[in-house]
Amino acid sequence: MATSALDRAAPGSRPARTRSRAKEPIITARGLTKMYGTFTAVDRLNLDVYPGEIFGLLGPNGAGKTTTILMMLGLSEPTSGEVRVAGLDPTRRPLDVKRRVGYLPDDAGFYPTLTGRQNLRYTARLNSLARGTAEDRISTVLAQVGLADRADDRVETYSRGMRQRLGIADALVKDPDILILDEPTVAIDPIGVAEMLDLMRRLVQGRGIALLLASHLLDQVQSVCDRVGIFSAGRLINVGSVDELARRYGGDRSEILVGVEAAPRTDAAAIGARLASQPGVVAVEPRPMSGDGDLNWALTLDPKASESETRAAVLRAILADGLLLTRLTRTSPSLDQIYRTAVEGHLATKGRVEVRSTEPGTGTQTSGGRRPRSVGRRASRRGPSARKGERR
Amino acid sequence: MTARRLTRPTWLDRVSDFSTQAGRGWRTVAAKELADHVLSRRFLVLLAILGLAALATVYFSSQLIRDAATQASGSPALFLRLFTVTGDQFPFPFFGLVSFVLPLVGIAFGFDAINGERSLGTLPRLLAQPIHRDDVINGKFAAGLLVIGLILASVTALVAAFGLLRLGITPGAGDVARMIAWVVLSIVYVGLWLAFAMLCSVAILRAATAALVAFGVWLALSLFFNLVASLLAGALAPAAGTAPDALVANARLEQQLTELSPITLYQEATVALLNPSVRTVGVVLPQQADRAIPSTLSIDQSLLVVWPQAVALVALTVLCFAVAYVIFMRQEVRA
Numbered sequence: 001m002a003t004s005a006l007d008r009a010a011p012g013s014r015p016a017r018t019r020s021r022a023k024e025p026i027i028t029a030r031g032l033t034k035m036y037g038t039f040t041a042v043d044r045l046n047l048d049v050y051p052g053e054i055f056g057l058l059g060p061n062g063a064g065k066t067t068t069i070l071m072m073l074g075l076s077e078p079t080s081g082e083v084r085v086a087g088l089d090p091t092r093r094p095l096d097v098k099r100r101v102g103y104l105p106d107d108a109g110f111y112p113t114l115t116g117r118q119n120l121r122y123t124a125r126l127n128s129l130a131r132g133t134a135e136d137r138i139s140t141v142l143a144q145v146g147l148a149d150r151a152d153d154r155v156e157t158y159s160r161g162m163r164q165r166l167g168i169a170d171a172l173v174k175d176p177d178i179l180i181l182d183e184p185t186v187a188i189d190p191i192g193v194a195e196m197l198d199l200m201r202r203l204v205q206g207r208g209i210a211l212l213l214a215s216h217l218l219d220q221v222q223s224v225c226d227r228v229g230i231f232s233a234g235r236l237i238n239v240g241s242v243d244e245l246a247r248r249y250g251g252d253r254s255e256i257l258v259g260v261e262a263a264p265r266t267d268a269a270a271i272g273a274r275l276a277s278q279p280g281v282v283a284v285e286p287r288p289m290s291g292d293g294d295l296n297w298a299l300t301l302d303p304k305a306s307e308s309e310t311r312a313a314v315l316r317a318i319l320a321d322g323l324l325l326t327r328l329t330r331t332s333p334s335l336d337q338i339y340r341t342a343v344e345g346h347l348a349t350k351g352r353v354e355v356r357s358t359e360p361g362t363g364t365q366t367s368g369g370r371r372p373r374s375v376g377r378r379a380s381r382r383g384p385s386a387r388k389g390e391r392r
Numbered sequence: 393m394t395a396r397r398l399t400r401p402t403w404l405d406r407v408s409d410f411s412t413q414a415g416r417g418w419r420t421v422a423a424k425e426l427a428d429h430v431l432s433r434r435f436l437v438l439l440a441i442l443g444l445a446a447l448a449t450v451y452f453s454s455q456l457i458r459d460a461a462t463q464a465s466g467s468p469a470l471f472l473r474l475f476t477v478t479g480d481q482f483p484f485p486f487f488g489l490v491s492f493v494l495p496l497v498g499i500a501f502g503f504d505a506i507n508g509e510r511s512l513g514t515l516p517r518l519l520a521q522p523i524h525r526d527d528v529i530n531g532k533f534a535a536g537l538l539v540i541g542l543i544l545a546s547v548t549a550l551v552a553a554f555g556l557l558r559l560g561i562t563p564g565a566g567d568v569a570r571m572i573a574w575v576v577l578s579i580v581y582v583g584l585w586l587a588f589a590m591l592c593s594v595a596i597l598r599a600a601t602a603a604l605v606a607f608g609v610w611l612a613l614s615l616f617f618n619l620v621a622s623l624l625a626g627a628l629a630p631a632a633g634t635a636p637d638a639l640v641a642n643a644r645l646e647q648q649l650t651e652l653s654p655i656t657l658y659q660e661a662t663v664a665l666l667n668p669s670v671r672t673v674g675v676v677l678p679q680q681a682d683r684a685i686p687s688t689l690s691i692d693q694s695l696l697v698v699w700p701q702a703v704a705l706v707a708l709t710v711l712c713f714a715v716a717y718v719i720f721m722r723q724e725v726r727a
Contacts, residue, residue: 066726073520075725095522103520109513111428125420126521170517 026051026178026210027072031081034067041067043234044081049210051177054200056221057214058339059231065214066106068231069180072212073103086177099127102176106183106214108167112156116147116166119155120173127174134173141169144199146192160187168196172203179203180212185220197224222335230339232346242335249338254307257287258314259296259327266323268295274321278313280305294326417523421531422538429539434500438540442493442547449486450551453477454558471563472570472666474555486551487574487662490544494578495614495655498585499606501536504599505529505590506720511599516725526717529590533713536586541579548575566668569691574665577698580705581658585610587712594716594723613653621649647674657705661698668694673701 025048032045042064049055057065070076071083074090074097083090090097110119117138124134142151145165155163164187171179179200185193201224204211215221221228222242229239238245260271268286275297276284283300301310311328318325429435453474475486484492506528509515519525548571556562563571588609592602625646631639650656660673668688689697 070725075516075519095524098520099522101520103517105513105516105520107513108517110517111512111514113428113431122420122424123517123521125423126417126518126523128416128420128522167517174521 023051025049027083027085027212029068029072029081029083032068032071032078032083033080034064034071034076035079040234042071042078045236047229047236047239049178049212051210052204052208053226054204054211054213054224056225056228057212057231058216058218058221058228058335059214060216060343063231064234065231066182069103069182069212069214072180073098073101099174100176101178101180102171102174103179104167104171104181104184108163108170110155110158110163110166110170113154115152115154116142116158116169117151119166120170123170123173129174137173137175138169141172144172145169146195161189161192164188165192165196168199176209178210178212180214182214183216184213185215185217193220200224218335218339228335230342232343235346237346238342242338245335245338245342249341254301254303255331256299256301256307256311256314257296257327257329257331258299258318259289259294259325260318261324261326262293262295263324266295271295271321271323272297274317275299275314278310278317280307280310280313296327298331417527418531418534421523421527422535425532425535426538429501429535435539435543438497438500439543442490442543443550445484445489445493446486446547446551447554449484449489450474450554450558453485454555457559471552471555471559471561471567472668474551474559475571475574476666487666490578491581491655491658491662494540494544494582494658495585495610496607497540498536498582499589499603499610501540502532502586502589503593503603503606505532505536505593507593507597507599507602510597519725525721529594529713529716529720533583533586533590537579537583540582540586541575544578544582545575566691570665570668570694573691573695574662577658577661577665577702577705580702580709581654584654584705584709584712587709587716591712591716591719594720613655617653617655618650621652622646624649644674651701651704654705654708657701661701661705664694664697670694670697672697 027047027049029045029047032042032047033040034042045064045068047068057068059065067076071078072085072090074094077091085097086100088097110116111122114122120138120142121134124138129137139148139151142148145168147162147165147169150158150162155166158166164184168181168184171181181200185196188196197220200211200213203209213221213225225242227239227241228245229236230245231237238248240248258275260266272284272286275281278299280302281299282302285298285300287296287298289296299310299314301307307330311330315325315328453476456477457473477485506515509518509528518528552563552571585606589602589606592606593599596602596605625642629638629641629645631642651660664670664673668690671689
């Protein structure tokens with residue numbers, strides 16, 4: 001039952017209400033399914049991606065993100081369902097689709113003995129760009145990803161992060177309408193990631209391209225994506241903006257963050273106990289934050305209590321103790337938490353369905369059957385405990 | 393249904409697709425591969441080995457021919473002997489050396505064509521560009537064949553020029569035609585091994601394993617195939633006693649069996665092309681040779697003799713290609 005509820009909550013049924021989009025979607029998938037033998041890698045996927053937006057595909061390894069992307073590029077044929085990219089069917093007109101889509105594969109490689117510029121030149125030629133425009137574009141994109149000064153060194157001398165930047169440049173060389181990046185920031189350092197995300201933002205805003213970003217690095221995705229879709233075991237279990245998902249998955253959970261300036265004689269344990277004694281507070285958890293020397297706690301609140309009253313009580317208590325308050329904020333669940341709740345919930349319901357279907361007769365053989373990934377088994381193992389904790 | 397019909401490419405789309413892209417993808421791949429090959433170490437090694445072999449063989453064979461020139465004057469196609477004669481100091485004729493080296497060269501240029509891209513991680517990136525999948529195979533094959541063909545042709549020309557200087561004999565038109573035909577045949581032969589190596593590179597994910605398999609097949613064919621053929625012929629058509637019919641049947645079967653090997657095909661064709669006095673590559677009975685006037689064949693007659701072999705070599709190449717295509721098309725982009 002829960003599964004079908006999730007189904008209905010999923011993709012296509014959620015039209016673009018969040019922002020005014022008069023535009024047609026540039027990528028659509030309807031009932032897209034890919035089977036490898038009896039294993040379903042992508043299961044009845046419905047998805048719309050609009051021009052001018054950054055869409056994040058989130059999911060654990062093996063959830064079907066890359067398979068979905070390959071089907072969008074016509075590099076893998078769907079078992080059933082259909083996908084349209086820029087109005088074209090990738091299985092029938094792969095060249096036209098690939099001319100308009102810039103793709104950075106997961107763990108993309110380059111020819112080590114060629115320079116970065118030569119590698120990009122090859123891509124430009126394969127896209128039959130005229131020589132002059134190609135050289136201009138190559139210089140532009142190399143500058144954009146911050147590789148201008150290393151462009152004429154051989155790729156074998158590049159670090160992994162530099163290769164990844166080169167990969168992004170490579171996807172941009174053909175001046176695409178659609179950019180698909182599979183784990184684009186895995187090996188890039190934090191400052192570089194900020195630069196890359198900024199670059200992606202500018203590209204999307206400036207040129208109105210659609211950016212599809214597959215990643216498992218959630219905090220990065222959170223900061224840059226307009227909408228995200230959460231993948232689990234081949235199914236897209238939820239789509240929406242980060243805020244929408246937060247409301248959907250963390251609706252009954254509220255948390256406030258309290259910070260106090262650490263003085264030489266402050267007794268952290270005592271303050272923690274005092275916070276715990278405030279009305280409406282269910283649990284107190286010290287939460288060290290990087291960057292400041294303050295003492296921070298996360299307070300979990302009773303869903304039934306009024307949040308503002310609790311905050312007022314906490315404020316009074318801190319002031320009464322003569323402490324210096326540095327932080328008092330309400331936090332919404334991070335994408336990380338949303339994601340875990342969503343995926344675990346999905347796997348739990350999935351596991352339960354499987355266990356139920358195998359109960360009469362042959363025991364658990366079906367769920368263990370020919371399933372290369374451990375998802376199914378893990379789900380059914382997790383099933384009972386998750387069932388207990390699950391809210392209705 | 394209607395949506396599908398709307399997006400189905402019209403013939404106009406197909407034509408424009410063909411003119412703008414289809415002809416270009418493999419050429420771009422080939423151009424890049426060519427540049428890679430010419431700068432690669434294996435190219436230099438190949439050039440050095442073939443060049444040295446050519447110089448050594450032509451030096452010793454021309455020596456031999458000069459010594460024997462007085463008796464040999466008037467013998468047909470003296471110039472071509474440069475390629476076929478063997479001496480005591482260097483017991484390989486040029487063509488023998490080439491027929492030994494060519495398969496190795498073909499394998500060396502093809503064994504890592506596809507799986508190399510795979511292990512570099514460049515294959516998904518390459519296939520995400522607007523080219524067909526077969527463009528990758530075609531381009532790589534064309535580049536490899538072009539490089540090997542150029543080296544082979546230039547080395548052969550070098551041998552001919554050197555021989556010209558040392559012997560002072562000018563080759564006739566027929567000799568030149570035979571030489572060219574032999575170079576073309578050799579390119580076809582090396583193309584077969586290149587195609588086979590590329591088949592291995594498609595089917596086998598690790599380059600080292602693909603190279604081992606390809607070399608193994610070559611070794612098995614060149615060392616054991618004749619043995620196996622004669623054993624099989626002995627079992628299927630035993631040459632019992634001295635009955636002429638049985639002997640002939642046995643010999644015929646053995647020859648037919650050995651002709652399953654491309655190595656045999658190439659050697660037979662080479663002999664017939666470079667030696668105008670060879671009139672057949674099949675079994676010759678004493679009564680057929682009895683009182684035959686020793687004469688030479690013209691080039692077109694020699695070509696007729698080697699035609700079946702040449703066609704068989706091309707067919708084997710096409711077969712390797714077809715299998716490689718089918719496997720590559722069905723493969724997932726991710727390894």
